[in-house]
Amino acid sequence: MxxxxxxxxxxxxxxxxxxxxxxxxxxxxxxxxxxxxxxxxxxxxxxxxxxxxxxxxxxxxxxxxxxxxxxxxxxxxxxxxxxxxxxxxxxAKPKVFQSLSRLQGFGEAMSPAGYETCSKLLSARETEASPAVAQRFSLKPGSRVFEIQRLRYLNREPISVDVSYFLLDIGRRLVQEDLVTRDIFMILENDYGLDLTHADLQIEAICADEFLARQLGIAEGAPLLRMERMTHAGDTPVDFEFLYYRGDAFQYRLRIDRS
Incomplete structure (x- = not known):
């Protein structure tokens, strides 16, 4: 050639x-x-x-x-x-992909493929639930929830910002855990004994604002994939998240069967 x-x-x-x-x-x-x-x-x-x-x-x-x-x-x-x-x-830089056919945490999905993952804790605080968050947890407007923001790294490059919401009792416990190297899903299941059963997902394309652009090392206005995910243990909502992935480095894959 x-x-x-x-x-x-x-x-x-x-x-x-x-x-x-x-x-x-x-x-x-x-x-x-x-x-x-x-x-x-x-x-x-x-x-x-x-x-x-x-x-x-x-x-x-x-x-x-x-x-x-x-x-x-x-x-x-x-x-x-x-x-x-x-x-x-x-x-183009090759994109990492994650299958949507299974409910997995980020590290849980990436590690078997040979990727190195870790997180940086950006903030952890009690806050007033926004209308969207209150609705997902069936709370009254103005109720208090716990918010955890993390910057996720893949092979030492920033790839996503995760903004997660929990009821106060779980959030106060999680902030005491090792959120740098461990997936929250694994903590909820292995340490707290919760049986995570399913999640409701919504995915859309957005443009990075100043905060997300700074954290991810991209230009303001660059394309991002935003996933809105509500994870349940049985019928109980446990973990509501906004996941912001770099559009130039990440993609989701899903198999759909025609029955």
Missing amino acids: PQIGNMQPSQNRQQAKDSVMPLSPVPLHTQIRETLRHYILDGRWPPHTQIPSESQMMSSFGVSRITIRQALGDLQKEGLIFKIIGKGSFV
């Missing part, structure tokens, strides 16, 4: 052209897409590497601009590259 990232078009043009087969039933843009995908996935082009320009690849592969744009468009749809207007195309 051609070393496109390092080549001078005039020097290696024939080598590049040999990497596509004009008479193949596989379209040219598909052949080029697979070549570029190989460079990305085998680590030859690390995340945030600028890939060759459309003109360079036109010359290297000996194809038209529309063919190159089709290949790049496919890679962008897959999330393997991103474009910056006026600067070109760059290799």
Whole structure:
């Protein structure tokens, strides 16, 4: 395969052209897409590497601009590259994913995949329940709840801000626990004997405000995934959370069966 990232078009043009087969039933843009995908996935082009320009690849592969744009468009749809207007195309950082088919804490889900996780406790306090929080716990407006804010790290990079709410008795106990290295789910189940059974989820896309942007090391207004999750022990609501995940680094996956 051609070393496109390092080549001078005039020097290696024939080598590049040999990497596509004009008479193949596989379209040219598909052949080029697979070549570029190989460079990305085998680590030859690390995340945030600028890939060759459309003109360079036109010359290297000996194809038209529309063919190159089709290949790049496919890679962008897959999330393997991103474009910056006026600067070109760059290799995207691979996204971590978490399945929604099981109710798991962050560390519980990430550790089996080989990721290092930890948390930074941002705040832990008693506060007046907002209307949304009061409704989830079936409390009267103005009732007191316990709020815990944590910054979650994946392989030592900030990936999410978790804002969790609990009834006072549980919250006051949790703040005494090791919330840096342990998942709250594990504490609730193993230490407090609660049987977490299910959660109600709602996911939406939002823009990072100044606080979230500062904590996550991203630009204000950058895209985030916000999950609203109410976890139950039997029929009793236990843990209500707003989870804010970096849109450039995280995705959820869900299998849906048609019965």
